[in-house]
Amino acid sequence: MSDNKDLATLAIHAGDHADAFGAAVAPLYDTTTFSFANTEDLLDVVEGRHHGPLYTRYGMNPSITSLEKRLAELDAAEAALAYASGMAAISSLCLAYGRGGIICVGHIYGGTNTFLQDLAPTLGIKTQFVDANDHNQLEKALKKGASLVFLETPSNPTLQVIDIARVASITHYYQAKLAVDNTFATPVNQQPLALGADFSIQSATKYLGGHSDLTAGVVSGKAKALSMLNAWRKSLGQTIAAETAHKLKRSLVTLPLRVGKHNQNALTIAEFLQQHPKVEKVYYPGLKTSPDHPLASQQMQGFGGMLSFDVKGGDAAARQVIDNFKLIKLAPSLGGAETLATQPITTSHYGLPEALLNSAGISGAMIRLSVGLESETDITEDLDQALLSKI
Numbered sequence: 577m578s579d580n581k582d583l584a585t586l587a588i589h590a591g592d593h594a595d596a597f598g599a600a601v602a603p604l605y606d607t608t609t610f611s612f613a614n615t616e617d618l619l620d621v622v623e624g625r626h627h628g629p630l631y632t633r634y635g636m637n638p639s640i641t642s643l644e645k646r647l648a649e650l651d652a653a654e655a656a657l658a659y660a661s662g663m664a665a666i667s668s669l670c671l672a673y674g675r676g677g678i679i680c681v682g683h684i685y686g687g688t689n690t691f692l693q694d695l696a697p698t699l700g701i702k703t704q705f706v707d708a709n710d711h712n713q714l715e716k717a718l719k720k721g722a723s724l725v726f727l728e729t730p731s732n733p734t735l736q737v738i739d740i741a742r743v744a745s746i747t748h749y750y751q752a753k754l755a756v757d758n759t760f761a762t763p764v765n766q767q768p769l770a771l772g773a774d775f776s777i778q779s780a781t782k783y784l785g786g787h788s789d790l791t792a793g794v795v796s797g798k799a800k801a802l803s804m805l806n807a808w809r810k811s812l813g814q815t816i817a818a819e820t821a822h823k824l825k826r827s828l829v830t831l832p833l834r835v836g837k838h839n840q841n842a843l844t845i846a847e848f849l850q851q852h853p854k855v856e857k858v859y860y861p862g863l864k865t866s867p868d869h870p871l872a873s874q875q876m877q878g879f880g881g882m883l884s885f886d887v888k889g890g891d892a893a894a895r896q897v898i899d900n901f902k903l904i905k906l907a908p909s910l911g912g913a914e915t916l917a918t919q920p921i922t923t924s925h926y927g928l929p930e931a932l933l934n935s936a937g938i939s940g941a942m943i944r945l946s947v948g949l950e951s952e953t954d955i956t957e958d959l960d961q962a963l964l965s966k967i
């Protein structure tokens with residue numbers, strides 16, 4: 577596939593490979609190993625002269641390699657590696673590239689935070705945390721020493737947008753590498769590598785999978801950088817299962833279609849909530865009134881399906897609204913076809929100190945929505961009745 581193809585086409589055709597029967601869609605290679613006619617053929621694969629299948633944990637299984645080709649093309653990357661989960665991808669990358677120190681810019685996913693705050697330091701990996709758009713803080717941290725800078729944009733749950741190109745140029749000046757968690761945006765809405773990042777990471781459990789029925793992760797970037805990462809994946813045994821790879825490749829077919837509709841629904845819902853008398857504030861970079869809108873318009877092709885809002889009446893009111901939902905489900909996770917709601921203080925940010933929540937701009941009044949693919953009218957009606965029937 578050439579790189580001037582549209583994402584809609586790449587999502588369907590990239591990574592296609594013919595089989596002996598001319599199957600229109602490659603079958604699942606539900607096998608742990610592959611056999612060879614003779615030792616010479618086996619050594620050709622083992623010694624890298626021929627990129628054939630070999631052993632599934634190595635990722636050398638056509639169901640995995642064809643998925644990775646598709647994922648790489650969607651990110652306009654040289655290569656991609658598929659993992660058993662988003663956290664497998666993130667932890668592997670941190671171990672492979674973060675041993676010189678990791679700087680985290682802005683708010684990050686709870687699991688990544690736990691890994692960087694509590695676990696990585698026990699291995700002697702120094703981690704630093706700096707504010708999202710304070711470049712002086714970032715430079716100071718880089719001067720102290722780091723080999724990897726990690727950020728997430730838009731962030732969870734306040735949908736804060738970080739300038740990827742700017743952070744990339746500062747990071748590279750200090751000879752570190754930049755990894756961007758692109759889970760919320762997906763390659764349809766944002767291309768971190770084109771903006772200067774070295775690695776684009778996603779929890780494929782979310783929009784890439786898109787149906788809340790698989791757990792997987794992906795890292796894309798330069799082929800050479802990924803071959804070192806692959807050694808870690810192989811040794812830690814974090815490779816995606818062949819069955820999951822096959823399912824994920826199928827999900828990618830509709831990724832551009834789905835994300836387009838998520839974008840459209842979320843904007844409609846954000847506009848609806850913004851004028852609602854029971855709503856205090858809406859966080860969505862697609863709103864023209866959002867302070868993040870100018871930067872988001874510059875680096876994103878769409879604004880995504882995630883939004884948050886504060887209801888009037890605080891914590892108790894937010895809980896009541898959530899408990900009043902009829903269509904919208906109360907569940908963590910995101911990126912599926914169904915609209916999901918959470919109150920961050922009871923899920924992703926549960927038990928965090930008050931001061932930390934305040935500085936992150938998260939209160940009990942906040943509800944996060946993963947806007948699904950249902951009809952916009954049905955989602956708005958459910959929000960409206962839940963907001964109005966409180967108290």
Ligand SMILES: *Cc1c(COP(=O)(O)O)cnc(C)c1O
Pocket residue numbers: 661662663664685687688728732757759760778779780781782791792793
């Ligand atoms: C869910 C999520 C992860 C972790 O992904 P898993 O597949 O659950 O391991 C990482 N980053 C972000 C932004 C996420 O939403």
